[in-house]
Amino acid sequence: MGLVQWLKGQFLCQLIICYGFLVSGLLVNLLQICTLPLWPINKQLARRINCKLGYSLTSQSVALLEWWSGTEVTFYTDPADYQFYGKENAIIVLNHNFEIDFLCGWAFCDRFGVLGIHHILSRCLLLKTHWRRTSNGRDLGNCPPIPLKASKCLAKKELSYLPVIGWMWYFLEMVFIKRKWEEDKRSFVQSLQNLRDYPENFWFLLHCEGTRFTEEKHQISMEVAEKKGLPKLKHHLLPRTKGFWVAVQNLRGTVAAVYCCTLNFRNNETPTLLGVINGKKYHPDLYIRRIPLESVPEDEAECSSWLHKLYQEKDQFQEDYSHTGYFPGPIVTPLRGPWALINWIGWTCLLLYPLYLLLVQLVLSGSILTILATVAFCSAATERYGSVCR
Numbered sequence: 110m111g112l113v114q115w116l117k118g119q120f121l122c123q124l125i126i127c128y129g130f131l132v133s134g135l136l137v138n139l140l141q142i143c144t145l146p147l148w149p150i151n152k153q154l155a156r157r158i159n160c161k162l163g164y165s166l167t168s169q170s171v172a173l174l175e176w177w178s179g180t181e182v183t184f185y186t187d188p189a190d191y192q193f194y195g196k197e198n199a200i201i202v203l204n205h206n207f208e209i210d211f212l213c214g215w216a217f218c219d220r221f222g223v224l225g226i227h228h229i230l231s232r233c234l235l236l237k238t239h240w241r242r243t244s245n246g247r248d249l250g251n252c253p254p255i256p257l258k259a260s261k262c263l264a265k266k267e268l269s270y271l272p273v274i275g276w277m278w279y280f281l282e283m284v285f286i287k288r289k290w291e292e293d294k295r296s297f298v299q300s301l302q303n304l305r306d307y308p309e310n311f312w313f314l315l316h317c318e319g320t321r322f323t324e325e326k327h328q329i330s331m332e333v334a335e336k337k338g339l340p341k342l343k344h345h346l347l348p349r350t351k352g353f354w355v356a357v358q359n360l361r362g363t364v365a366a367v368y369c370c371t372l373n374f375r376n377n378e379t380p381t382l383l384g385v386i387n388g389k390k391y392h393p394d395l396y397i398r399r400i401p402l403e404s405v406p407e408d409e410a411e412c413s414s415w416l417h418k419l420y421q422e423k424d425q426f427q428e429d430y431s432h433t434g435y436f437p438g439p440i441v442t443p444l445r446g447p448w449a450l451i452n453w454i455g456w457t458c459l460l461l462y463p464l465y466l467l468l469v470q471l472v473l474s475g476s477i478l479t480i481l482a483t484v485a486f487c488s489a490a491t492e493r494y495g496s497v498c499r
């Protein structure tokens with residue numbers, strides 16, 4: 110095992126990563142709260158600032174996935190569709206089987222600039238074009254318009270209470286639901302309507318299955334499929350169609366396409382967040398199909414059948430993948446930008462400095478007892494953590 114791989118497995122390194130994420134997250138939350146007075150004055154500016162703040166947090170987990178654990182998503186898609194990615198608003202329909210599917214989603218977003226900021230930095234720092242100054246919606250600088258992007262999702266209400274991530278999503282105008290239609294319908298429609306004048310291009314993620322796949326849930330949902338006379342699915346739960354239909358209806362004219370995304374991992378890997386933090390490399394494959402929104406029926410019943418048919422196709426892709434290890438279509442490799450890593454290193458350096466001062470103070474305090482107690486605590490924690498991970 111190389112030194113770098115050994116370091117990745119060390120509790121102290123992982124503790125530093127989690128410390129950095131949590132403290133920078135709370136700082137981001139605080140800065141987001143500071144934007145509150147701006148909302149009534151200049152809502153679009155407040156939204157843009159929140160997107161950038163969101164990027165500085167979310168991209169840390171992309172850096173963790175791609176640079177720390179070395180996991181790279183392999184993208185399968187039709188090259189004719191590829192040209193649209195990152196340049197239009199879209200609804201993303203994704204299977205929900207893996208603990209780190211959201212991380213792979215963010216990595217996908219980042220490759221196409223939909224996570225937040227890197228296009229601006231690329232242009233301003235790498236290509237040396239002028240900073241885009243906007244006023245009354247016009248470009249005043251002489252660089253071409255820069256696409257500004259954001260990722261959104263439909264998530265269960267409980268996630269909005271999570272410190273750091275949930276609070277950040279609140280400011281990013283994620284759509285939260287209680288998964289009880291009667292209670293959700295008003296706020297769901299309102300949240301979708303709010304996205305109609307969102308100043309950034311966005312991708313809106315919908316897990317139509319409504320919950321993560323387990324064998325037990327699969328069995329129950331296939332009983333529902335049987336009662337409804339629908340073909341059984343092997344790799345997916347039966348999709349809930351109401352949320353998809355409402356999203357499509359409310360985002361028509363705003364969103365150009367549905368991206369049907371099917372994610373799987375090679376060699377039957379069962380990836381975990383802890384594994385990623387431990388520096389374990391996984392092998393995700395993501396198949397993306399672009400379906401123009403006009404081909405999704407407007408009528409609720411027809412839209413429902415359309416979605417069921419889509420899931421039957423997705424199920425077939427997964428079945429073929431389980432035999433061949435491949436999705437259809439050529440592999441495309443969008444470039445990995447350096448910004449997620451630069452942002453992560455920046456935060457880590459900034460937040461490690463107070464820790465370093467604390468350490469110096471500890472050593473200078475000269476108290477052997479305190480130093481020994483600290484070393485003993487760290488060793489015990491490392492040992493305990495090591496036995497949990499093994």
Ligand SMILES: CC/C=C\C/C=C\C/C=C\C/C=C\C/C=C\C/C=C\CCC(=O)SCCNC(=O)CCNC(=O)[C@H](O)C(C)(C)COP(=O)(O)OP(=O)(O)OC[C@H]1O[C@@H](n2cnc3c(N)ncnc32)[C@H](O)[C@@H]1OP(=O)(O)O
Pocket residue numbers: 201203210211213214215217218260261262263264265268286287288289290291293312313314315316317318319320329330333346347348349350351352353370372395
């Ligand atoms: C690799 C990634 C690629 C791309 C990613 C790209 C971009 C990423 C972008 C952004 C990322 C940003 C952040 C993401 C990060 C992390 C967060 C990720 C996910 C969050 C996870 C979640 O929270 S998932 C849970 C929330 N989502 C949903 O629930 C959506 C699906 N549900 C619905 O749409 C529902 O319709 C509803 C919730 C809106 C309403 O549900 P309700 O039940 O009240 O009404 P319905 O009409 O839908 O249901 C009643 C009908 O259902 C039938 N029924 C009963 N039991 C079942 C069953 N087990 N399965 C299926 N159907 C069932 C029942 O019979 C009723 O049928 P009727 O015919 O009588 O209507």
Ligand SMILES: CCCCCCCCCCCCCCCC(=O)OC[C@@H](O)COP(=O)(O)O
Pocket residue numbers: 126127130169170173205211265268274319320321
């Ligand atoms: C640099 C360190 C980075 C550390 C990264 C940590 C990031 C934590 C982000 C948490 C994001 C939470 C996303 C959770 C998705 C989720 O919650 O899925 C489950 C639900 O669908 C189904 O729930 P249910 O139906 O109730 O079982």
